[in-house]
Amino acid sequence: MGKCRRVKLLFRIVPVVSLQSALIRRHLLSCSRCSEDAADLEEARAAILPPEKIGPRRDHWPAVSRRLDQAEKTIPGRRFRQAWRWAFATAGLLAVLAVVLWNRFPRRPEADPFAGGLKLKIHDLRVYEQPAQAFIFQTQDADRTFVWVEQR
Amino acid sequence: MDERDLIQNCRGGDRESCRKLMERYSDYAMSVAFHILMNRQDAEDACQDAFFKAFHHLGSFDPERSFKPWFSSLLVRQCLDQVRKRVRFGRFLDRLKSDPPAPLLSSGRNAAEDTAPIGDLLGGLRPKERAALYLWSQEGYTGEEIGAALNCSPKTAHVHLYRARVKLKSRLKESNHGKV
Numbered sequence: 001m002g003k004c005r006r007v008k009l010l011f012r013i014v015p016v017v018s019l020q021s022a023l024i025r026r027h028l029l030s031c032s033r034c035s036e037d038a039a040d041l042e043e044a045r046a047a048i049l050p051p052e053k054i055g056p057r058r059d060h061w062p063a064v065s066r067r068l069d070q071a072e073k074t075i076p077g078r079r080f081r082q083a084w085r086w087a088f089a090t091a092g093l094l095a096v097l098a099v100v101l102w103n104r105f106p107r108r109p110e111a112d113p114f115a116g117g118l119k120l121k122i123h124d125l126r127v128y129e130q131p132a133q134a135f136i137f138q139t140q141d142a143d144r145t146f147v148w149v150e151q152r
Numbered sequence: 153m154d155e156r157d158l159i160q161n162c163r164g165g166d167r168e169s170c171r172k173l174m175e176r177y178s179d180y181a182m183s184v185a186f187h188i189l190m191n192r193q194d195a196e197d198a199c200q201d202a203f204f205k206a207f208h209h210l211g212s213f214d215p216e217r218s219f220k221p222w223f224s225s226l227l228v229r230q231c232l233d234q235v236r237k238r239v240r241f242g243r244f245l246d247r248l249k250s251d252p253p254a255p256l257l258s259s260g261r262n263a264a265e266d267t268a269p270i271g272d273l274l275g276g277l278r279p280k281e282r283a284a285l286y287l288w289s290q291e292g293y294t295g296e297e298i299g300a301a302l303n304c305s306p307k308t309a310h311v312h313l314y315r316a317r318v319k320l321k322s323r324l325k326e327s328n329h330g331k332v
Contacts, residue, residue, distance in 0.1 A: 040317045043324055044289035047273040051179040054186050060178070060200040061171050067204045068170075 003027075004034055120145055127151050159219055163210050170207050177203075177220070181227055187286045188231040188279050198234045202227040224291070225301040228283050232302070235279045273323050280304075281316035288313055 007027045014020050028035045125132045127149060135148040153172070161169035181202060185195035206213075206223050213222055274282050280302055287293040287301060299309035 040321070041289055043320060044285050044317070047320060048187060048286060048290055049183070051183045054182060055192070057178060057182045057199075058196050060196070060203055061174055063200055064174065064204050064207065065167060065171075068167075068207055071204075071208055 004031060007031075007034075120147065122147075125149060155219060156215060159210065159213070159215055162207060163215075173219075174203050174207075177223060180220075181223075183290075184224065184227055184283075184286060185231050187274065188228065188283045189234060190274065190282075194234055194238065195231075198227070198231045201234075202230040205230065221297065221300070224287065225303075228287070228301045229303060231283065232279055273320060273327070276323060277316050277319050278312075280312050281319065284309055284312040285316040285320065 004027070007023060010023055014023060028038055120136055122134045122136070125134050128151075131152050133150045133152055135150070137146040137148065139145065153169075155173070155176070158169045158173045158176075162173055178199070181199045182195060185198040185202075186192060189195045189198060202223070206226055213219070274285075277285065283302060284298050287298050293301070295306040295310045295313070298313065299306040302309055302312065304312075
């Protein structure tokens, strides 16, 4: 294996073609692995047809040129669509999701001040036409509440 | 004109340079495609698609590198795509009717006429094996280069190449026995 590599390296370094051939020939005689590789290569090359045997080929240029023209015309719109396609798709998906969630979960009613058990609420308090301050005491008895009013 | 200049002109939108560049590689492309697809009509289609893609995406090509390996990998992938499409279409036809699918030749020619010269030897090989064999024997590609063209690892490329060589050898043996 190492010898094969050395020969390949030498093959690249040696500038004279006749020397290269002699080197390869000598190595092939002594190395069964490389001679097998060379035989395989010959067989593969024999199985491949040369271009002239494949036959006349079609001229692709008119079709390719036409397709290039078409592509050039559609490029700006297509590029824009490609760039924004994912953004639009994600935005649409999020919008649908938001609508579904909005309809699925009913909105909370506005907080009711009496909902927590508060029995009394004083908005505006005056004593002898003067603003006053109220203190509400809720007793442990649920039916009894004391209200203390003070002039400010 | 030098190939690098041609490519530079093509990138600048010069259609005449594109045509010249295409002319240079047409025979090569047809040969590669024909040996992978084993069908002239499909090979022609693959060549056209590969050239179109090459010119369309020439902006992504590094002009400091050689054009041939870049184009080769594009062409080989195009051919393999074509094979996949052909298989899918074959399955579709299979479902459509119980008879085996007809050979997919859009021209009026028969299959034997289109594939006969290489059908015997390379017919038993899979498309990727044929591609690996072609690139190795005709272009002197290494495992790494074949892997890049086939879009697989160098090890996998070596496996494809090894299988191709073994199959080809056995086919040759069979044909020699047949002659004796």
